[in-house]
Amino acid sequence: GAVVSQHPSWVICKSGTSVKIECRSLDFQATTMFWYRQFPKQSLMLMATSNEGSKATYEQGVEKDKFLINHASLTLSTLTVTSAHPEDSSFYICSARRRTGSYNEQFFGPGTRLTVL
Amino acid sequence: SQQGEEDPQALSIQEGENATMNCSYKTSINNLQWYRQNSGRGLVHLILIRSNEREKHSGRLRVTLDTSKKSSSLLITASRAADTASYFCATDAVGGANSKLTFGKGITLSVRP
Numbered sequence: 001g002a003v004v005s006q007h008p009s010w011v012i013c014k015s016g017t018s019v020k021i022e023c024r025s026l027d028f029q030a031t032t033m034f035w036y037r038q039f040p041k042q043s044l045m046l047m048a049t050s051n052e053g054s055k056a057t058y059e060q061g062v063e064k065d066k067f068l069i070n071h072a073s074l075t076l077s078t079l080t081v082t083s084a085h086p087e088d089s090s091f092y093i094c095s096a097r098r099r100t101g102s103y104n105e106q107f108f109g110p111g112t113r114l115t116v117l
Numbered sequence: 118s119q120q121g122e123e124d125p126q127a128l129s130i131q132e133g134e135n136a137t138m139n140c141s142y143k144t145s146i147n148n149l150q151w152y153r154q155n156s157g158r159g160l161v162h163l164i165l166i167r168s169n170e171r172e173k174h175s176g177r178l179r180v181t182l183d184t185s186k187k188s189s190s191l192l193i194t195a196s197r198a199a200d201t202a203s204y205f206c207a208t209d210a211v212g213g214a215n216s217k218l219t220f221g222k223g224i225t226l227s228v229r230p
Binding site: 004016034041042043044045046049067091093095097105106107109110111113 | 157159160221
């Protein structure tokens with residue numbers, strides 16, 4: 001199967017610090033990676049879409065200078081939450097897409113729980 | 118913005134019973150997918166149904182799609198306690214290289230042993 005990992009699985013940081021989250025596709029090359037955030041008992045909200053070697057496309061209302069995305073290779077994307085504040089505390093989930101026939105499949109990572117004190 | 122709206126928002130049933138969850142959406146779609154999420158974990162893909170399909174089966178799962186009503190249903194037959202999770206429908210409006218998923222709010226399913 002297609003496996004996507006995220007690291008770290010949880011992180012606690014002080015307000016004002018930056019936190020980097022990694023998303024890796026372990027056994028396939030991802031044409032595109034997506035970053036979502038999810039508040040407790042709520043749905044996933046797409047933050048941005050990134051393609052390897054190009055700039056990420058951010059959804060409306062998501063600050064690109066706040067949430068830096070680097071898609072360095074076909075198997076790795078990183079999300080850096082800069083100058084984190086308590087309101088950034090959330091569950092961040094990445095997904096990776098590989099092309100399968102005419103329809104693209106997305107495979108989700110296990111998520112990263114960020115708590116900003 | 119959210120596209121899918123599931124109902125009910127929460128469902129509690131006895132083990133062995135069937136669970137039916139519904140999803141409605143607003144715009145045209147290329148395909149619709151159902152995902153499962155255990156508490157505090159990532160999403161697991163359950164099933165994908167294309168816009169030109171009306172019904173699809175996978176094990177104990179049955180998904181229907183009515184594009185005229187812009188709705189889909191997920192049926193889990195002979196439920197088990199291990200089916201307890203949140204279930205999300207997600208719509209893909211365009212498919213192909215530019216596809217992206219828009220998730221509904223989710224349904225919390227509790228299966229009592």
